[in-house]
Amino acid sequence: MDSNDSKDSLTAEAILPLVGGPANVVSVAHCMTRLRLGLRDRGLVREEALRALPAVLGVVADDETYQIVLGPGTVARVTPAFEALLAAEPPGTAAELAAKGAYLRASQRQRNATPGKILLRRIANIFVPLIPALIGCGVIAGLNGLLVNLGWLPGVTPALAAIASGFMVLIPVFVGYNTAKEFGGTPVLGGAIAAIIVYAGVAKVTVFGMTPAPGQGGALGALAAALLGTYVERWIRGRLPDALDVLVTPTVTVLLTGLVTLYGLMYAAGELSAAIGTGANWLLDNTGVLAGLILGGLFLPLVMLGLHQALIPIHTTLIEQQGYTVLLPILAMAGAGQVGAALAVYVRLRHDTSLRTTIKSALPAGLLGVGEPLIYGVSLPLGRPFVTACAGGAAGGAFVGFFSMLGDKVGSTAIGPSGWALFPLLSGNQGPALAVGIYAGGLFTGYAVGFAATYVHLQPGTLHPSEQG
Template identity: 30%
Template sequence: MNNQMKQEAKEIISFVGGDENINGLTHCVTRLRFNLKEEGKFNEEKLKELPLVKGAFYSNGQYQVVIGPGTVDKVYDMIQEMITTKKPTATKEPSSNLNVLQKGLKLFSDVFIPILPAIVGAGILLGIGNILSAPGVFGTDALIASYPGIKGLADMILMIANTAFTYIPVLVAWSATKRFGGNPLLGILLGLVLINADLLSGAQLSSVISGDVTPEYWSIFGLNIMKLGYQNSVLPPFVAAYVLVFLEKHLKKLIPDVLQLIVIAPVAILVTAFLTFLIIGPTMNQVATWLTSGILGLFDFNPILAGILFGLLWEPLVVTGMHHALIAVNIQLIASTQQSFMLSIITIVCVAEAGADFAMALLAKNKTDRGIAVSAGTSSLLGVTEPSMFGVTIPAKFPFLFSILSAGVAGGLIMLLKIYAVSLGPSGPLSFVIIPAQFWMKHYLVMAIAFFLSFSLTFLYGRIKKLSK
């Protein structure tokens, strides 16, 4: 298997024009992302013939090759081994051919994808902790009441889970600093500064505004700066990291080499922290409040219509890569409000895609197509829809249409029933860990409707299409 994977990795290099045609290479959860010198050398048809490849296409200024979760990491490492001896800068990505929107989406993707494992892992643990500690899940009493021996375990699980969201500024500052080209360790230090225990918790800001809590201030050259922390914040550390890297790079140009070690880090951190507590933090907190209120306002204005539209649009957004921006938004929503209707809808969308896949398996004319459809459907049930979209539903067109229509119906039902998720986490049947227990029955009912509606529409249309021939 390993030798076969290496051979296909070599063929992927060949079909994108050879290692000399690769300007940059990164990967996300499921896809290899190439920046190529000569776009005409990208052989989409040959790539799609490889068993490892579930799809190949151009999006957001990159040539993307869909491999699948887990496997993509191995293939990426193999390709890097094959090309880095000749191209030590192969991981650098030129973006001069991207428009402003594409650059923005790519930036969000580059910053937030690396921290997703921590956020998703914490979300799963949060769900498990809630299952153990919430009454009414398995009987009248909570499991920790029925089995006191597991209370300590439940407390530990919840502590670990809440750490990721409380200290998310550290994750964001690290990833953003690395993405902007600065020293990631300075990013970690910046994130820790923003959540220092001596600062008033950001969660108490509303109490400060109402007058219930009196904050402390630094008095610096006549300026009174509130000692406010930025726990559960995303935008302040994101922008602060950019300022940190800007200062770091410019100081390197100005400071003699012999003094850089003792000058750059303290100056960059001090100035960035000062600007963050004075301007960046309050401003970005207000932007985050507007963003969160705006999204919640849209869902409050006409919840069912908002749910339908979001369900309809999610998979097209995944195809274009624009969903990465909404991932960042949902991280902010969860950090601010501890719930998201959008994430609840996303857990259902993949099931609608799976319904279309299994219908296509029944409609398949040969064993190979049937196997591809079943494999894609299984992947969709686990929350990974790219193999399905690029290998099954989009090529056939009508299954993709029926899957997103079914997802739209499911989105409307989710909002009608007011089912929300408490974190990012697994989609499909395993999503119960991020859905509050009181919504489980309703959630799985909507999931079943999405699956069977997509399956039925795809199968019936496919049969009618065959008979009409």
């Protein structure tokens, strides 16, 4: 076992007793930065001790899961180590916990979650697993574009283009697979139905005098088609004897849903996708400053609530259409405002050693776009700095939006990273160099306004909540 494996295992071992032990854990999952746990009784969590662990950057609780912020990379390594500890329980324990977890999650959703929040989280669950591939392919696409513009390595750039584009072309298939999995269908049937959308042969199909184009409708069409397929599958399966199920259910599901997809969903989703692209461009071209102000200013509350992931389908649609999403660089300005606010707190509250230590440990992650540690460890507990951080994000968003009104768009070829980590993914209609310059200007605007607004409004005598009373 190498040092990283040992460190991750020790982290998992430290976390488990602090969340109530194996008997209190009913589900385990993770996203880009957070270990998401379903817990039987949150009263058993020793939150202060959990926050004190060196690897823990913060904790977040929503209606469904208790989320421990570990940061990108770390969470992907700690999660399997945590799952391995649970798997070491006596036989029968895992099954019992899974059954209890399903019941408790259903009860929690019924009591505490609104239909809108549930839908947004389920949509996010479809797209979040795609983020690592989107990042990798996006970075490769950006590198390839740079090499092409410079005229370097002409023998290599076609290979890079193929590597970067393969996943992007097949995104609908993965979306279909994940949609069926999330909504209780057979994942591979969801993928098979969504594959119709990207199949080149659809160009030979005439539908009411029109011919669909391969890929028309994209990820949104795949989501709709797989969702329909899931309901068709479940309806058929509930009406057939077991002897016929294995043959009839998948055949009828793919056939019926495939026909609806070809003769309707591809066109409807194509129009919706086009409207999203047109709307985003119109918004930034005509109201760029105002749109940037609003989007940059409101994004931190969305992150705080965990609802920012619901924007992933829109980003994905824009990337499919234009090669980049023009919304992400503006939304990333919220993180800049957060960093500026944290720096002001650090300077202003010189005698609050505990808070300054928290800021020093969380600031590097904040600069790279992981904002939860600063949100939950600094600005939100203090109250006013959270508002002034939003002001910084609004200013940075308005800066980027202003250049969009001038015709200089800034976009990201992938989703996931933010802050400085977004630089390798930047692109735009005037080339990557100008996009980098505008984005950097937005970041420094967000830093400056977030710092100034926080410094002016924060009183030097303010104490960190952990030191009050």
